[in-house]
Amino acid sequence: MxxxxxxxxxxxxxxxxxxxxxxxxxxxxxxxxxxxxxxILIQTLLSEMKAKDKFIxxxxxxxxxxxxxxxxxxxxxxxxxxxxxxxxxxxGIHTPSTLPKDIPLATGSLGHGLSFASGLAKGFxxxxxxxxxxxxxxxxxxxxxxGSVWEAALFASHHQLDNLIVLIDKNGFQAFGKxxxxxxxxxxxxxxxxxxxxxxxxxxxxxxxxEKAFRTLRRMxxxxxxxxxxNTTRGKGIKAIEDxxxxxxxxxxxxxYKKALKDIEKL
Amino acid sequence: MRYKFAEVFQRIAKKDKKIVFMTGxxxxxxxxxxxxxxGERFINAGVAEHNMATAAAGMxxxxxxxxxxxxxxxxxxxxxxxxxNDICLPNHDVKIVGLGGGYDYGIAGPTHHAINDVGIMxxxxxxxxxxxxxxxxLEEIMKKMNKEKGPTYLRLTKAEKIPVAVSKxxxxxxxxxxxxxxxxxxxxxxxxxxxAKGVDVWLVSEMPFLIPQDLKKSIQKTKRVVVLEEHVxxxxxxxxxxxxxxxxxxxxxxxxxxxxxxxxxHRYGSRDFYLKENGLDKESIAKALxxx
Numbered sequence: 001m002x003x004x005x006x007x008x009x010x011x012x013x014x015x016x017x018x019x020x021x022x023x024x025x026x027x028x029x030x031x032x033x034x035x036x037x038x039x040i041l042i043q044t045l046l047s048e049m050k051a052k053d054k055f056i057x058x059x060x061x062x063x064x065x066x067x068x069x070x071x072x073x074x075x076x077x078x079x080x081x082x083x084x085x086x087x088x089x090x091x092g093i094h095t096p097s098t099l100p101k102d103i104p105l106a107t108g109s110l111g112h113g114l115s116f117a118s119g120l121a122k123g124f125x126x127x128x129x130x131x132x133x134x135x136x137x138x139x140x141x142x143x144x145x146x147g148s149v150w151e152a153a154l155f156a157s158h159h160q161l162d163n164l165i166v167l168i169d170k171n172g173f174q175a176f177g178k179x180x181x182x183x184x185x186x187x188x189x190x191x192x193x194x195x196x197x198x199x200x201x202x203x204x205x206x207x208x209x210x211e212k213a214f215r216t217l218r219r220m221x222x223x224x225x226x227x228x229x230x231n232t233t234r235g236k237g238i239k240a241i242e243d244x245x246x247x248x249x250x251x252x253x254x255x256x257y258k259k260a261l262k263d264i265e266k267l
Numbered sequence: 268m269r270y271k272f273a274e275v276f277q278r279i280a281k282k283d284k285k286i287v288f289m290t291g292x293x294x295x296x297x298x299x300x301x302x303x304x305x306g307e308r309f310i311n312a313g314v315a316e317h318n319m320a321t322a323a324a325g326m327x328x329x330x331x332x333x334x335x336x337x338x339x340x341x342x343x344x345x346x347x348x349x350x351x352n353d354i355c356l357p358n359h360d361v362k363i364v365g366l367g368g369g370y371d372y373g374i375a376g377p378t379h380h381a382i383n384d385v386g387i388m389x390x391x392x393x394x395x396x397x398x399x400x401x402x403x404x405l406e407e408i409m410k411k412m413n414k415e416k417g418p419t420y421l422r423l424t425k426a427e428k429i430p431v432a433v434s435k436x437x438x439x440x441x442x443x444x445x446x447x448x449x450x451x452x453x454x455x456x457x458x459x460x461x462x463a464k465g466v467d468v469w470l471v472s473e474m475p476f477l478i479p480q481d482l483k484k485s486i487q488k489t490k491r492v493v494v495l496e497e498h499v500x501x502x503x504x505x506x507x508x509x510x511x512x513x514x515x516x517x518x519x520x521x522x523x524x525x526x527x528x529x530x531x532x533h534r535y536g537s538r539d540f541y542l543k544e545n546g547l548d549k550e551s552i553a554k555a556l557x558x559x
Contacts, residue, residue, distance in 0.1 A: 155322060
């Protein structure tokens, strides 16, 4: 499951994100969040997942990161994606319900993805028993504020959903501050371990590390659902907004756009 | 109606292996047999309704037919966003069963009542609502729900017997014939209506619906319409039917809506206590009809 093209893609898809984000003068593409999770998406969708596996982007505000990966996979054509943020597009700020094969759940309101992924993983087990496909669900650390995340965690653990892999984009930020300053670290290893998950941590920007973490989780044969903590940096690749709360409130325009392109080239 | 529900459900689910039953920790002394029969397809999702609703959407996506069950407010009002985003928007085949429509839960109080559930569900895309008038209709309704693809809401109540023999099930049907006033009733409050002479009674068990020709004729004859429901004024049968009359150019001389006003005294009591306080008990309804 090695991903030799991955390193090049880390730059290439970041450039795509910035290019599409630059088509709107608004800050709505949530560039910080996209840059934070794009490496996780590359390793998961392009290497780890098999054809029947499903991916749920629970942190729906990072939709542009998913769109560019699906574009790379030729699931969304470039022509279609060029409508991003235009009137009448399928591709708005949050993921749509119109591409159910590749985007099983339209998200945007936080705290829904993990319940859906757990239900889907359970459904797969009921239908396909031991050959049940796997379900990958990307959530954010801020999202773990939501009570429904914990309801889903209990469900996944109780039903021994070992075909569920929760990926956490742990960048330490939420909408209006650091997670540590809002409600504390809801994405800590100890919390998720205590909920009955296999917990593995990795550098969420290092594809080899993510790959290694996946391999570790694959070897676990203990009927537990899996939780992969990907330690990330919000805005990764664009120096001016890295590790800053404003990274999700920055429009990709003018000089900032040009500088962002240069930064990414140096990544 | 929950015993009847369990009995019918067991039969349907025995044949249809795609059905999965999820309960929000309800079913003591009612669903034990069902649990044994369904095995792994019976899931107690715990007191975690938000997860239950969305997990059901995930199961529907996996090709299963989940039914979720709890006390009516806990599978409607509490999880409205999950139903809207995850079930209705993508049109998933999830059946929602709410026990205790209206004031059914009596002295358990307002937290357990569902007097605005129909209105809320009516605003959701792809949603179909079933409000059985009696336990006798339940089997037909549940079979229909299982055949239909897409979200549905079943408003279960205790539903005492209806004092007259009723015709074969249809979404809107005549219960007794009369020529002075047309009374249109939503679900099981029907048995609080005294079937007096001259009253043309119609039972509505599904929403939304199209107005049947015979009902149209009845109203054209009586020119008096009463809508009766155990639901608040806004969003339920009353407003919907009023709208239907205008849409179909049916002119009436009188239109009376008998509905749940809410919690007037803020005192607790049985369903009958609440019905009386809201003018929905037998005597109050009869008086209202006489005044018409």
